[in-house]
Amino acid sequence: MTISTRIPEVAVHESEKVLFNHVCATLSELDMEVVLNVPPGGNWMNLPDTTIAKSSRLTQIKNSGGRTTYYGRLNSEMPSYTVNTYFNRPGNGTFIHPTQNRLISMREAARLQSFPDHYRFRGSLSSMYKQIGNAVPPLLARAIGEKIPKGLCVDLFCGAGGLSEGLTQAGHKTILSSDSNQNMCETFQFNNPDTKVIQSDFNKQEEVDILLENIESELSGRTLQLLTGGPPCQGFSTAGKWNPNDVRNSLLFKTIELVNELEPEYILLENVPGIQSMKKGKLLDSFLLSLGAKGYTTQTYLLKAEQFGVPQRRRRVFIVANRNSTRIDDPEVRLAPIARGKTRYDAYIEGNGYPNPVTVSEAISDLPAISSGEGQDIDEYDTDWITSDYQRLMRGIIALNEFFLKRTEQG
């Protein structure tokens, strides 16, 4: 697939007319056959035996009763399933567009992650899948960031910057961010021109030392209010291979080295729910004890992204720690959660008095129709296409408060 840049870079400033990253992956012939056979809300179980017989993976899934999210097509009327880093293939989750015969585009995935439309992903296509799928949804980060007193912030393992984007929206100021991956750093820098971005590998002590020097120089004697980060989660994630000895697990504990040096007022770390059961809960307990030994009071939250305006079922753990024994207020839940029925297939909205969560249709129905393997990295956008307040929010036309207020009034 080639990505063409139809509009010259200069037009980017007219952001209300521009759409970034609306490009989707190419489907193989067999994957297209799958896509044509799966209805909205459906999955591999809808496939005829003749199609299943053509693929060893599908045959294995059928024989072993694989997850009902595999080879899934999004349901327009519900939030999406978790957007992971594999939305380039239909067999890796529920990533088929609800009404078009293709996979979701980068921009559609970014919308499901609640990245505002001005946020532009840079680098190769394979990197963009990781940048978007690995990110903390900005609206989720914002909900928790709003409860932490504002000040200067440093973002470790910053990725494309979902966590920092939410914290910035909440009023924090990220003065420095760091990641080992060049593409991640480039996307972060492009979207946060005032932040110092340092590419450094946390597994290399000499690079950590340089990073520390840079942080101290950026702070120049000022207090670090918030040290934040999303250490890699491959070792704990239920989506990846479960490997307790994964060396990357220790990156979580390595953050304590920086805590010792920088003594931030607050710490905010994000991770997958699997961290709570890792080594029967001992891994998280021992991490919290280490922070306690440094004088930090800790709180742990398991949050449901759809309750904070994200059109996606994504569960994430947040650890908040504070040096002054202050407990932060719980993040403010605004919308109803999705509950699991007997199977994932029977998921339903758990009303409980809150307005419904944002649906896939509300999130992406304004984006232009494209064919499999097509789209533009920079394309035109027309505000006449807008059909929902969530789209207005993503385009920067209304503020988040107004969005939630209108949704509550509508019931």
Ligand SMILES: C[S@@+](CC[C@H](N)C(=O)[O-])C[C@H]1O[C@@H](n2cnc3c(N)ncnc32)[C@H](O)[C@@H]1O
């Ligand atoms: C879960 S992602 C972070 C997502 C980010 N917080 C966001 O909201 O966009 C983890 C990041 O850790 C980075 N990483 C992995 N190993 C690393 C290492 N040894 N040193 C520094 N960064 C590393 C990855 O490149 C990845 O961007």
